[in-house]
Amino acid sequence: MRKNVAVVLVGLSLVLTACSGDSSTPADSVSQPSEQPAGFDGDTSTSDEATATCKSGAPREGDTLKVVTSVSPLTSLAGTLAAGTGIEVTGLVPEGTNSHTFEPPPSVAKELAEADLVVVNGLGLEDPILEMAAANMKDGAVLCEVGTAVILRSEWIFDFSFPQEAGRPNPHAWTNPPSVLSYLTVIRDAMTQMLPSTIQVVDENYVKVSKLINDLDAAMITATDTVPVRNRKLLTYHDSFPYTARRYGYEIIGAIQPQSFSDPTPADVASLIKQVKDEQVPAVFGSEVFPSPVLEQIGKEAGVRYVDTLRDDDLPGEVDDPEHSWGGLMRYDFVTIVEALGGDASALKAVEVDLGIKDKAYYPQ
Numbered sequence: 029m030r031k032n033v034a035v036v037l038v039g040l041s042l043v044l045t046a047c048s049g050d051s052s053t054p055a056d057s058v059s060q061p062s063e064q065p066a067g068f069d070g071d072t073s074t075s076d077e078a079t080a081t082c083k084s085g086a087p088r089e090g091d092t093l094k095v096v097t098s099v100s101p102l103t104s105l106a107g108t109l110a111a112g113t114g115i116e117v118t119g120l121v122p123e124g125t126n127s128h129t130f131e132p133p134p135s136v137a138k139e140l141a142e143a144d145l146v147v148v149n150g151l152g153l154e155d156p157i158l159e160m161a162a163a164n165m166k167d168g169a170v171l172c173e174v175g176t177a178v179i180l181r182s183e184w185i186f187d188f189s190f191p192q193e194a195g196r197p198n199p200h201a202w203t204n205p206p207s208v209l210s211y212l213t214v215i216r217d218a219m220t221q222m223l224p225s226t227i228q229v230v231d232e233n234y235v236k237v238s239k240l241i242n243d244l245d246a247a248m249i250t251a252t253d254t255v256p257v258r259n260r261k262l263l264t265y266h267d268s269f270p271y272t273a274r275r276y277g278y279e280i281i282g283a284i285q286p287q288s289f290s291d292p293t294p295a296d297v298a299s300l301i302k303q304v305k306d307e308q309v310p311a312v313f314g315s316e317v318f319p320s321p322v323l324e325q326i327g328k329e330a331g332v333r334y335v336d337t338l339r340d341d342d343l344p345g346e347v348d349d350p351e352h353s354w355g356g357l358m359r360y361d362f363v364t365i366v367e368a369l370g371g372d373a374s375a376l377k378a379v380e381v382d383l384g385i386k387d388k389a390y391y392p393q
């Protein structure tokens with residue numbers, strides 16, 4: 029427990045540092061890269077460049093800024109920071125879409141061509157969008173791969189769905205609140221460097237979101253303490269929670285979706301059924317975007333509950349609902365996990381995700 033508290037305190041000090049008004053070295057303050065975050069397939073140029081340009085957007089004339097984002101959790105974070113300013117945030121990946129295989133339509137090229145700042149997760153998630161960005165972004169526009177900028181190579185997680193030999197780590201760092209605090213800092217600094225007149229309003233929004241991040245983190249630690257230790261095991265279909273599991277002490281006993289996003293082999297299924305029985309986990313988890321008859325079969329044959337409602341980057345509720353937000357997504361997923369594994373999620377349910385901020389973001393449907 030002491031270790032957890034210490035990490036939370038580190039997170040809080042990061043917020044305080046980031047709010048100190050020194051926005052000249054944003055990425056340095058979060059990543060301290062003794063190891064440079066690097067790119068994929070042996071080509072380090074793309075993401076090194078992205079990390080650098082993320083820090084060096086030149087101030088713009090006027091009082092508007094067009095920001096384009098990829099997946100909805102990033103759209104929510106950027107849109108909430110932008111509330112009350114002339115910054116406009118437009119998401120590109122429709123909710124309920126498989127973001128890992130999303131092929132951008134021509135309309136995305138137009139959005140990228142008009143953007144002043146493009147915010148993507150990186151870590152190999154949106155390569156087709158990055159290709160289109162490289163071909164279409166205007167001079168002086170900034171590309172910011174936030175995940176690649178803040179998750180060090182030594183922190184990357186490889187697994188069954190994202191194997192090391194393919195060179196791309198598991199990209200789902202946005203489901204881990206402490207990582208998201210770093211995401212938020214990078215996005216805030218990129219925005220306010222390009223449009224300095226927004227610093228005060230964006231900072232006010234930043235403080236509210238960073239408090240929510242710390243509240244969710246503390247509540248997940250509290251709630252996890254109520255989950256029997258033998259139950260702190262995750263078998264998921266789509267592998268969205270490896271960074272979360274490492275943070276809160278859950279063991280990933282398996283993820284089912286192969287790298288190809290096809291179904292696993294019968295031999296893989298048989299061995300997972302045996303593993304679920306042997307480890308006596310109370311539940312296995314599917315997700316809304318990836319309905320999985322295979323996982324349902326594993327649950328049935330192993331005699332455990334199949335929970336098929338976890339969300340990856342598809343925000344809960346309707347656009348304009350307070351829970352249609354990054355915070356709403358995390359609270360929903362964490363409550364679902366904790367309760368299905370036999371814990372008490374009341375600390376998580378008590379976290380207020382309605383920040384009283386109407387995000388300034390467009391979510392494609």
Ligand SMILES: [Zn+2]
Nearest residue numbers: 128266268340
């Ligand atoms: Zn995913």
